[in-house]
Amino acid sequence: MTQSLTLRRPDDWHLHLRDGAMLQGVLPETARHFGRAIIMPNLVPPVVTGDQAAAYRDRILAALPEGMAFQPLMTLYLTETTDPADVRAAAESGLVRAVKLYPAGATTNSHSGVRDFDRVRGVLETMAEIGLPLCVHGEVTTHEVDIFDREAVFIDTVLDPLRRATPGLRVVMEHITTEEGVAYASDGGPDLAATITTHHLIINRNHILVGGIKPHYYCLPVAKREKHRLALRAAATSGAACYFLGTDSAPHVDALKEHACGCAGCFTATNTMSCLAHVFEEEGALDRLEGFTSLNGPAFYRLPPNEGTIRLVKQAAPVAYPEKILTGAGPVTVFNPGFPLHWAVES
Ligand SMILES: NC(=O)N[C@@H](CC(=O)O)C(=O)O
Numbered sequence: 001m002t003q004s005l006t007l008r009r010p011d012d013w014h015l016h017l018r019d020g021a022m023l024q025g026v027l028p029e030t031a032r033h034f035g036r037a038i039i040m041p042n043l044v045p046p047v048v049t050g051d052q053a054a055a056y057r058d059r060i061l062a063a064l065p066e067g068m069a070f071q072p073l074m075t076l077y078l079t080e081t082t083d084p085a086d087v088r089a090a091a092e093s094g095l096v097r098a099v100k101l102y103p104a105g106a107t108t109n110s111h112s113g114v115r116d117f118d119r120v121r122g123v124l125e126t127m128a129e130i131g132l133p134l135c136v137h138g139e140v141t142t143h144e145v146d147i148f149d150r151e152a153v154f155i156d157t158v159l160d161p162l163r164r165a166t167p168g169l170r171v172v173m174e175h176i177t178t179e180e181g182v183a184y185a186s187d188g189g190p191d192l193a194a195t196i197t198t199h200h201l202i203i204n205r206n207h208i209l210v211g212g213i214k215p216h217y218y219c220l221p222v223a224k225r226e227k228h229r230l231a232l233r234a235a236a237t238s239g240a241a242c243y244f245l246g247t248d249s250a251p252h253v254d255a256l257k258e259h260a261c262g263c264a265g266c267f268t269a270t271n272t273m274s275c276l277a278h279v280f281e282e283e284g285a286l287d288r289l290e291g292f293t294s295l296n297g298p299a300f301y302r303l304p305p306n307e308g309t310i311r312l313v314k315q316a317a318p319v320a321y322p323e324k325i326l327t328g329a330g331p332v333t334v335f336n337p338g339f340p341l342h343w344a345v346e347s
């Protein structure tokens with residue numbers, strides 16, 4: 001008997017598309033399965049103003065292959081000089097769906113991020129007033145704090161005080177990786193949500209470090225201990241509306257991943273839906289996959305779910321995904337879950 005599953009077309013609530021030749025190469029990988037995605041603004045230079053977001057949106061749409069339907073949902077990169085009036089205008093026109101907070105230095109291309117939160121008070125207050133979500137890369141950057149503790153420390157010392165100081169601010173904790181992240185998101189009320197990546201449901205820190213260093217499993221926030229992976233799986237498959245998919249698919253060319261100072265990011269756009277069906281089946285929660293990939297995100301972002309559907313079919317032979325995709329910027333290795341994938345997305 002063939003097992004199959006029809007879902008509302010999914011969305012990706014945290015995606016890096018980059019620009020130029022890389023954008024051209026990776027965009028079809030997402031647009032093949034996903035209806036919309038929240039597009040991260042950490043380009044070089046970053047997407048800071050409404051005008052820059054409109055130009056980036058146009059470049060994405062121009063790179064979209066003929067016949068593919070995909071809607072980029074744009075974000076602005078929050079800096080200490082961001083103008084609240086520009087944010088308001090970009091949101092009210094429907095161009096921008098969220099503002100992204102990178103603590104300065106926390107991750108790839110985050111040096112223009114926020115150091116002094118008092119300087120972004122006006123923007124945050126405007127966002128609370130108009131209901132525009134703040135997407136947060138939740139890690140402290142303090143040297144003294146161990147990299148495996150940076151998310152938990154951020155929640156206590158930055159995120160919680162920030163939310164208390166800005167009543168009504170709607171926040172998405174991006175790519176949570178810890179049981180502390182799960183716990184904080186679960187009782188944050190209707191103005192708090194969390195995205196969970198595909199890879200953090202599959203790998204723990206052993207995958208990166210045991211038997212030789214595996215640069216393609218290195219991302220930020222770095223994968224944690226097994227107990228945290230299990231907490232993320234429980235959250236993603238719980239059916240709770242506050243958790244939804246944000247793949248954080250973050251392409252870097254192989255030359256920069258396989259490097260003495262390798263870039264952070266896992267590229268999961270190509271096989272995410274197959275990986276997630278596998279994970280949800282293992283957890284006995286295939287009936288909750290649609291909520292995670294297609295319903296909870298739109299509900300938080302106050303958008304309707306996609307009209308179309310996709311069909312997943314479980315096949316006897318493993319799905320043949322490429323090991324790498326070849327972009328004009330260079331080869332990009334596709335996330336290897338470490339097990340065969342039998343759920344195929346029907347084309
Ligand atoms: N997740 C990553 O490891 N990398 C992201 C940045 C980010 O989302 O933090 C990137 O832009 O490469």
Ligand SMILES: [Zn+2]
Nearest residue numbers: 107137220221
């Ligand atoms: Zn991040």
Ligand SMILES: [Zn+2]
Nearest residue numbers: 016040248250
């Ligand atoms: Zn990211």
